[in-house]
Amino acid sequence: HHLDLALASSFLQNRVIMSESLGQDKVQALICMDEAISKTLMVVVFGRPGAGKSTISEEAVRLLNGNGDSINGGIGQYQHIYLDLDVCVPQWMRDNFSKGVYPTLQQRVSFISNACLYVKGEIRTAHQKHANLIAIISFSFVNTDLRTAFRDTFPRAQWILVDTHKNLAEQRIMAREGHF
Numbered sequence: 001h002h003l004d005l006a007l008a009s010s011f012l013q014n015r016v017i018m019s020e021s022l023g024q025d026k027v028q029a030l031i032c033m034d035e036a037i038s039k040t041l042m043v044v045v046f047g048r049p050g051a052g053k054s055t056i057s058e059e060a061v062r063l064l065n066g067n068g069d070s071i072n073g074g075i076g077q078y079q080h081i082y083l084d085l086d087v088c089v090p091q092w093m094r095d096n097f098s099k100g101v102y103p104t105l106q107q108r109v110s111f112i113s114n115a116c117l118y119v120k121g122e123i124r125t126a127h128q129k130h131a132n133l134i135a136i137i138s139f140s141f142v143n144t145d146l147r148t149a150f151r152d153t154f155p156r157a158q159w160i161l162v163d164t165h166k167n168l169a170e171q172r173i174m175a176r177e178g179h180f
């Protein structure tokens with residue numbers, strides 16, 4: 001309870017400081033954006049490259065959304081969105097991957113920071129149209145530091161490992177066209 005009280009006190013103090021510097025309307029908008037993130041259920045589908053994460057995630061969203069925009073769940077209507085963090089991988093990093101050159105820790109920190117901002121932005125945009133969201137997010141998260149940073153940013157996310165045998169994953173990668 002002490003931690004909860006300290007967090008609440010800190011939040012209220014920060015809100016007062018923010019109100020004075022930003023204005024009440026901007027503070028209210030920031031609070032609403034944070035609510036969009038905290039209200040969204042997130043499922044992270046991860047595994048080695050070639051495991052089938054994107055295929056599984058895309059199909060799950062297609063099936064869950066059905067022919068319409070939403071499905072009826074036990075607690076109301078949900079819109080399911082799919083976010084593939086591969087869109088956050090810059091071209092230079094893709095080029096390096098194809099040469100077997102992997103990013104440094106500093107480059108990974110920059111990448112995951114941008115990826116988290118991307119997820120937040122997409123959720124906030126989708127939340128403007130749909131109050132109840134479930135975001136299915138796919139990425140390999142092969143590095144522990146990337147998983148840790150994402151978990152720290154989105155602690156309520158549920159994680160699902162797609163554990164595909166290495167040989168099958170390698171076959172899938174070899175069959176890909178246009179993927180790094």
